[in-house]
Amino acid sequence: MNQDKLPQVVDVSASRGARVQPVSPMAVSLAGRFWAPRLQRNREVSLPTQHALLESTGRLDNFRRVAGTSDAPYTGLFFNDSDIYKWLEAAAWAQVSGPVPELQALIDQTIPVVEAAQQPDGYLNTYHSLERADTRWSNLRDLHELYCAGHLMQAAVALNRVCGDARLLKVACRFADLIDEVFGPAEAGKLFMIDGHEEVEMGLIELARETGEDRYRRLARFFIEARGRGLLHGGRFGIDYFQDEQPFMAMTSLAGHAVRAVYMACGIADLALDEGDAAALAQLERLWTEMTRRRMYLSGGIGSRHEGEAFGKDFELPNARAYTETCAAIGSMMWCHRMLAATGDARYADLLEWTLYNGMLPGWGQDGRRYFYVNPLEDDGTHVRQSWYECSCCPPNVARTLGALPGYAYGSSEGALWVHLYIEGRATLPLGGGSVELIQRTDYPWDGAIAIEVGTPGRFALKLRVPGWCRGGVALSVNGEVVEVSAEPGSYLSLERDWQAGDIVRLALPMAVTPWQSHPQLHENRGRIALSRGPLLYCLEAQDQPRPLQELAIDPAGIEAVFEAATLGGVVVLRGQASARAPAPGWEQALYLPAEPDPGAGERVAFTAVPYFAWQNRGAAPMSVWMPRAHAMTP
């Protein structure tokens, strides 16, 4: 297998700024009881049901009417085209481990529908066509034309990479050529304008990488550099909603619409990777660090504010009223993926993995048919997943991320092979001109024991991520012999040697339950703790508790982790002790009452926590991630 020919999810193979190349998802197979059934469900349930919804909600008919093959009226939101493109991209990535005929058939039905709607000059947007043809480029701030174009480009690239199908690539290039003719410096007689929703930057750069056409990259650079000058004034939420208030290099924190902000960061990261722009990468690192220290939920979710789907102020992270769009978590993962390629810094792989399990995965119901758009960290039992949304950006975004997941797991650099994600399976990694097979055996994320068998002899450094949550030190052995290496949490440990086929590295990551507390300025969480184990955040769902959630305060000590095959399709649950106090009577008639005398410690009861990603899969019930800490019970 020639590794150089295998496509990456994000192709930084020729990027001057890339330090660690991702390994192609086509060279990686993910197995094991956690991920294999989920990826299968994505292919067999989520993607087909989504396609049926694209059809039944008129999204495909919008294309057909432009092509003259349907006389249905335009239906839905003005950016519904992007759902088709994201679905096509997802259906491509879902085939990295081999063709899926049912999906390919749907792709083959869909591409001609898209092709037929392209205008003679290359323009393609079903909302701004026909009776609205004269609105083309008229409201870039609000109407998402270039956003849709960017998703078209990403879909086209994915189909070309995975399926060798260049049909959509031709469509995308024709459209990109038109965009390149229209947009650019005013002195060149072009339209000096940007899109209100970042996305086309990523799309153009991938298109440049895929086609070798640097014009597309230059156009992406134009859109990036034109931003931050207030071109998008006059919107309802102000120009920082669009990240257009100040140039990227002058920003001190990410603000405004969260998905836009991280998509912007991804596009800038792509450009900086290709150009080896150290200053831009350093600024990205600053903004990323700032985000993680001030504006991110413990779930990895971002964008706390409902108004404007936006980042709030520092420490504005309400639990029940969290917005935390699933797409924003996905955008954060995409950003982490790029930063990891640029730096090899384990912090990015840590957050990528954490957000995968705790920020994105909750957005996907365990039946593969329902999705959260909004991901609160506490709920009164009224928030439920839906099979579709009027603005249905999240479902196909989840699907494309799941499809591309194998491409996030491994990396390679000069003389080194990197294991970013611990997932049962095997991978063929490029090394020099050849390749090395690694076989990973683990029950992660349920268990911290990982065995990696080297399938191919050779000299290289094997870099294994020691997640930031590891406390108490990891255990490492090679062929049964204990190895002492530097293994700080939040770094890669490195084992360099002449490896023999059959060598087995065993890594044991401690999976103690971690009780977390929040920054003192995150006032809502004062006196509260949240629990995690390994890479998984936990929550309490009301149906598992002996008493209503609001009567419980939990003890961080003495919590046991138990795998329960019958719960939620098989999960590790956490069992511990809580202090329970029934409220005094009178609350039916009052919202506020004079405080009762301090009741001291309550009754001792047991509590059970389940992984947060799995919540609301057994009907709707109150849920909480952050729980009051039972003080009096702690020794």
Added chain:
Amino acid sequence: MNQDKLPQVVDVSASRGARVQPVSPMAVSLAGRFWAPRLQRNREVSLPTQHALLESTGRLDNFRRVAGTSDAPYTGLFFNDSDIYKWLEAAAWAQVSGPVPELQALIDQTIPVVEAAQQPDGYLNTYHSLERADTRWSNLRDLHELYCAGHLMQAAVALNRVCGDARLLKVACRFADLIDEVFGPAEAGKLFMIDGHEEVEMGLIELARETGEDRYRRLARFFIEARGRGLLHGGRFGIDYFQDEQPFMAMTSLAGHAVRAVYMACGIADLALDEGDAAALAQLERLWTEMTRRRMYLSGGIGSRHEGEAFGKDFELPNARAYTETCAAIGSMMWCHRMLAATGDARYADLLEWTLYNGMLPGWGQDGRRYFYVNPLEDDGTHVRQSWYECSCCPPNVARTLGALPGYAYGSSEGALWVHLYIEGRATLPLGGGSVELIQRTDYPWDGAIAIEVGTPGRFALKLRVPGWCRGGVALSVNGEVVEVSAEPGSYLSLERDWQAGDIVRLALPMAVTPWQSHPQLHENRGRIALSRGPLLYCLEAQDQPRPLQELAIDPAGIEAVFEAATLGGVVVLRGQASARAPAPGWEQALYLPAEPDPGAGERVAFTAVPYFAWQNRGAAPMSVWMPRAHAMTP
């Protein structure tokens, strides 16, 4: 003085459903160190500075351009006319205790500007005139035409009542006549439509009361009865935003835009009062009770959600991200005022007073020049009052409420005189065909001792409100002799006798500090308490504490109340003990950290709380109403 001729703030003198008549604000003078300087400041600072802003922001020029006397372009929001009207209403009420020549001069400048903009057919709205004349009545859902008309009517009525100035009344009636021609049952060939923002209902009913023209009341009934049928579909927030999802009588709780919801309730209360509609009043009582038990802040503020300026779900009452518009608190007071007239139930007077001090008053800076639109119960030190807003509904709303305040203080019914609000001053109350003077001496709200001197002999029941917050029993004497009466908190005690001039009733309301706790389902406040004393809610501002707010947990016991003349213009502060714990190091680099071992009780320090209404008057600093309770310190 003929009491029958003196105007009420809301004229229910002929309302069949009115049980307790409000006493005219022109028969009441408010004095004392709390209210007298504030009412003076409203007259001398707030109203003149607001008028200057109406001028400088182009709101008056919008009228002049319609009249052809200005060629400035239309500026500002489409409902800016209403700010002029609310200011005119405020400037009328501000003269209930006597003419204020400076205000009268501004009124005399302003009325002709308004008059001149009225169209020949009676229409008056500066946004929907001239180049937008063809948009008249075209988007009732969003564009506030009838809302503005309602404020015109209220202003016209106030000017006629207080100043005997009928100029604007003529304008309002001409406009109301046009509206009556245009709107009504479809079968009558009229426009079957309602306004997206309730207000015209109140305006029309007051116009009917003032002019005796029942047509206006019937038109108000039409608008009330046409609501709840989904006429306002298609908006961004859904039809419950407009209270148009279901008929009023079918509602189980107030929802949607909070100001609209309570203005709707006020209009319905007005109609039900006039018509003696017991079913509507009972439904209003249910909705009011539901609001106070599920959707109201401890401040009395309502409308917790920024999106849609709306009521949230039950118990959705975030502290820092509270919306709690000042206008919504005012609307709640207006509703309470009407319900009190309908029932004589002390609960309404309780909430009216509580919201006056803790919901509305925080919206007004102590300099009389700055206003909060949004009233959080916790802040990181970034929320500051502004002298004006693009949507500047709150400043003139505060001013008209302050101006009308004397009209909220007393009531009368057959053989009974009611003291609703304890405020130093005097009042002349109607009794039979005559009147009785009451002289009230008190330092309320700082002190609970109230002396009421009867200035006129006569037989009547003197009804004194025992606020719901009174705990531990009140003390009552007449001419120095202790009187035992039923005096349940949240009721009126009643003293019926043949009163002599000079009789003195002394009432002592216990003003112990009350620590409050929240309903168990209001999760954010678990483990927290808030403090009040008398009718005043308190908060902690960072500048008064020895340690940052987030390090403090307060002890509900042993809190002392001390009047401090030098603080905030003279307020009672609360001084108590707190447990202080500095956070462990590491928070500069992290938003979440593994929980520290339980540190037990912290260092004992003193804390100081100030009245919530007075916060953010000494610069911007962190503030919190709800504070963690120091458990370990309590015996």
